[in-house]
Amino acid sequence: MDLDHDAARQQQQHRSKAQEARIKASREYSLRILGSRMAPSLVADDIHISDLIKKKLVREDPSSTKAIRFSHLYSKLSSCSVLTKKWSILYFLLAISDQSSTAALEGRSNQQQPLSFLGLHNLETDAGPTRERERELERERTSTEQSDMTMTAHSRHGLHIPVLQQQQQQPQKRMTGYSSLSAGDHPQGNSSNSSSSSSQEVEESDLLRDLIFVFQGIDGKLVKLGAESGTCTIDPLLNITHSTRGLVSRLTELGWLYKKVNQYVQKTLKESTAGLVGQSFCSALQHELIEYFRLIAVLEAHITKDTDAAGSKGLTLKRLLVWTQESLQRLRLMSVLVECCQDLQGGALVSVVHDYTQHGDPLIQQFIHHMLERISAPFYVMLQRWIYEGELEDPRTEFFIAFRPEIEEEDMWQSKYFIREEMLPAFIGMSLAKKILSIGKSLNFLRHKCDDSDWILQNHGVGKSLKYGDIAELEGSIDAAYVGTSQRLLLLLSTKFKLIEHLTAIKRYILLGQGDFIQHLMESLGTNLSQPANTLFRHNLTGTLETAIRSSNAQYDDPDILRRLDVRLLEISPGDSGWDVFSLDYHVDSPVNTILTPVAMHQYLKMFNFLWRLKRVEYALSSAWRRQTTSARAIRPILELVPELHHCRIVCGEMIHFVYQLQYYILFEVLECSWDELLKAIEDNNVTTDLDSLIEAHSKYLGDVTSKGLLAASHDENMMPRLLELLATILDYKIAQDNLYNYALAEIERRERLAQTADRRTRHGQWGLTDQDETLDRIPDEQFEELVPGLLRTLNEYSMQFKRELSELLITLSADGDSDLRFLSFRLDFNEFYLGSLKGAMGGAGGGGGSFSSAAIAAGSRKSTIR
Structure with missing residues (x-):
């Protein structure tokens, strides 16, 4: 009995120790699984892992009671929203269920464990697997192989597999030997095995x-x-x-x-x-x-x-x-x-990666497209910020739009931002890139110069995002942003900032389109501008300008427009008169100065100086014509000068015709036609689509005005100097004619004084005429021989010089390639008078073309001059 009792006690102790060993082994195995940072190489499929558990339960219990109960529990687990890693829970329970006994643990040491590839140690026990357990393990192994083959096939077809972290940590060494990726199995760590393997x-x-x-x-x-x-x-x-x-x-x-x-x-x-x-x-x-x-x-x-x-x-x-x-x-x-x-x-x-999307293999196209979605994400973020917010967020200069930090805000539109072609992706063409550049510039312009940040925040790019994909969709988004920002900017410029009104004011005042104002200004300033330039004072000229405004229809213009009109004095050179340094000026501020830039205003100033000089010549010829008309009857008694004075009126008429035709060409053929084209371009939405096109339209208008108005369109570079020399000759001729008329009026006054003296003598009973009074009806001999020939010679020289210079100008204009300049030549000499008489005018010393008979006057032959 004692022996039986001792044997029973020993057997009980053995079972207790075996149970403790199983519990300890299971605990260690569970801790390894839970402490491992690696993931199994299986697809996270809840249904698949549940099917494996059901099969296992059916094998253990043929009555299917456990399997039905598991299905009920699994449905509750599936409906639970708190747990997120349900597959991991089921997989862990399945792995633990395989460790039901120490013999099972030992038996599975020779076959594939669910997590064996992670480098986990298999547990060892003293007891070996039973025959029944071996058959069960063989069935599980067959099922596991089929499952692994299915998973591998899925992984080859691109199914999602949990991320393997094996490359970020060193795996543990497996007890089964070489099969794991452990550091101990590295060939450099076991050279003896390498030598023996050979x-x-x-x-x-x-x-x-x-x-x-x-x-x-x-x-x-x-x-x-x-x-x-x-x-x-x-x-x-x-x-x-x-x-x-x-x-x-x-x-x-x-x-x-x-x-x-x-x-x-x-x-x-x-x-x-x-x-x-x-x-x-x-x-x-x-x-x-x-x-x-x-x-x-x-x-x-x-x-x-x-x-x-x-x-x-x-x-x-x-x-x-x-x-x-x-x-x-x-x-x-x-x-x-x-x-x-x-x-x-x-x-x-x-751009380089995008070029590979042109490959014919659809698999390669799909792979490159998938890569581009990740690669281009920062690029599209920068593009989105630029076209929807106007912000250039490019810390590493990777975007195809860059800026120059040294450029001031006044030149923001023209020079601050530019396109770097080397950073331009292949799927964005240059025309589309220019639209993108214009969008960002417009947003910055609206924010900084138009103070319109609220519109940007409320109406532009709200809830929109860009990513790599359909190029047509990208172009559509860019076109929509381009149209919206451009229309908003052009609307503000035309309404709030009165761009058209400013352009009209420049045309009327700087380009002398307001006729009555220019006439009043010319009459008011005529006397002052004839003085030396260093005697002029700007405040006096400003007062005269205000007087001309109040005396003309300019007084009804917008006060803001008139406030910008001002007087400007150019740099004074020795010998300059007020005519040479006087100029009108028009002040513009932001944002209109983006279009009317300082360079553009300088071009307007050049045009004003030329037109002002032309107006001055017209004013001088008008003054000469008035003097001829008012003095004609008074100086008629001077018979010696009647032919010469008549010739003066003819030459003066020619000069007036030339100046009027030149003014008509510039003011109507050039200015008005160019102005009409500018207005059409501004009003046409298909032409003026953004601020760049508006600037381009204005630049074209200004270029046409200056090139055609200043005759710069000609291939002859000396065209404008010739024209200015011709205008100077007209002014010189007018001065010479004034000298002749002054002499004629002085002669009339002398004769009137002699007649009054003769009448007074007659009333006193004396002889009315004496030997000293014989020059009462003629020019004194000493003046006729010395003074008169010099005056007539000067007039003759300027007259001949005018015809010669005009003929040369007409020859150049008629041979020019520009049709407008050829038409100007036709207007100036529609009957070919100058071209036909050029040879005769250049011929005799005083013959052809109505030249003065200076030789006869110098010889003193009064019969040839007095009739």
Whole structure:
């Protein structure tokens, strides 16, 4: 009885120790699973894992009671919204359920565990598996192999697999030997095994294990990456067939490509030289490498499973070559992209990658498109900020729009922002890039110069985002933003800032379109401007300007327009008169000065100076004509000067005709026609689409006015100097004519004084006429021989010079290539009088063309002059 009692007690102690061992082993195994940072190489499929649990329960309990109860519990778990990792819970419970006994733990040490590829130790016990348990494990192994094959096939077709973190940490060494990716199994850490393997026949499983290392750019025991890119070295003493060596060599390309891509990513991120787009490129490469790591994890799991399963023919080198083809193609593409984008960044990098979307293979197109969605994300963020907010957020100068920080805000539109063509992506053409540039400039213009930030916040780009995809959709978004900002800007310029009113005021006052105002101003300033320039004072001229405004229809204009009209004195040179330095000026401020720039106002000033000189000549000729008309009857008694005075009226008429025709050409043919084209361009929405087109239209208008009005359109560079010399000759002739009329009026006064003296003598009973009074009806001999010939000679010289210069000008105009200038030549000489008489005018000393008879006057022949 004592013996039986001792045996029972020992058996009870043994069972207690065995139970404690099972509990301890299960606890340690659970802690390893929960403490592991790695994830299984299975698809996170709740339905699949639940099916595995049901099959297990059906095998354990043929009555299906447990399976039905599990289905009920699983439905409750599925409806629970608090738990998020339901698959992980089911997978953990399935893994724990397999550790029901110490014998089961020991039995599973020789087969594939669900998490065995993670490097977890199998638990050892003293008891071995029973025959019944072996049959059960064989059924589970068959099911597991089918499941793993299904998962592998899914992973090859692009299904999502949880991220493997095996590359970020060092796995633990497996008790089963070489099959895991552990540091202890590295070939450099076990040189004795390498030396001993050379004398043994190499199995295919050993090569498969080495290739797992090679795929990660690490040399294996048997297979090492060669010194040159794309090569590998295998110990020639190993007993490996030539075909097997070829397969291994082809498979090692994966390792080289991975190593190349990974080195680029690590180098770029380490040096921190890449911009935002470059960092996105590295991120896209890393994302693809993570998918590559998942494939390696699946392959390693298969190798381990085939090693544990006796007599298995699962994974071979040929199958491995087939399974890695898709990853090989992806790595090749990434390698090509790395080579092409080595020194590129920003839009240039996006453009190079985008060029590969033109490939004929739809799989490559899809891969590149997927890469571009990640790579171009920072680029599209910068584009979105620019076209919807007007903000240029480009810290690494990667965007195709840049700015010059040294440019002031006054020149913001013309010079501050520009396009860098080297950063322009291939899918954005230059016309579209100009629209994008215009959108951002318009938004900055509205914010800083028009004070219209509220409109930008409320109506522009609200809730819109851009990303790589349909180019047509991108163009549509850009066109919509372009039209909205441009129309808003043009509306503010025409209404709030009165752009058309300013242009009209410049035309009326600076380009002398307001006739009555210019006439009053000319009459008011005529006397003052004839004085030397250094005697003029600006405040006096300003008062005269205000008087001219009040005396003309200009007084009814907008006070803001009249306030901008001012007097300006040019730089004074020695000998200048007031006519040479006087000028009108028109002041403009922001934002109108973006169109009426200082350069444009300088062009207007040049045009005003020429038109003012032309007006001065017209004013002088009008004054000469009035004097001829009012003095004609008074000086008629001077018979000696009647032919010459008549000739003066003829020449003066020619000059007036020339000036009037030139004024008509400039004021109507040039100014009015160009002004009409400008108004049509501004009112036409198809022509003036943005501020750039408005500036272009105004520049064209100003260019036409200055080139045609100043005769700069001619191929002859001396055209304008000739015209100015001709106007100066007219003024000189007018002065000479005034001298002749002054002499004639003085002679009339002398004769009247002599007549009054004779009458007074007669009334006193004396002789009315004496020998000294014989010159009462004629010019004194000494004056007729000395003074009169000089006056007539000067008039004759200026008259001949005018005709000669005018004829040369007409010849140049008629031969010019510009049709408007040829038409001006026709207007000036419609009956070809000057061209026909040029030879005669240049002929005799005093003959042709109505020249003065100076020779007869100098000879003193009064019969030829007195009739």
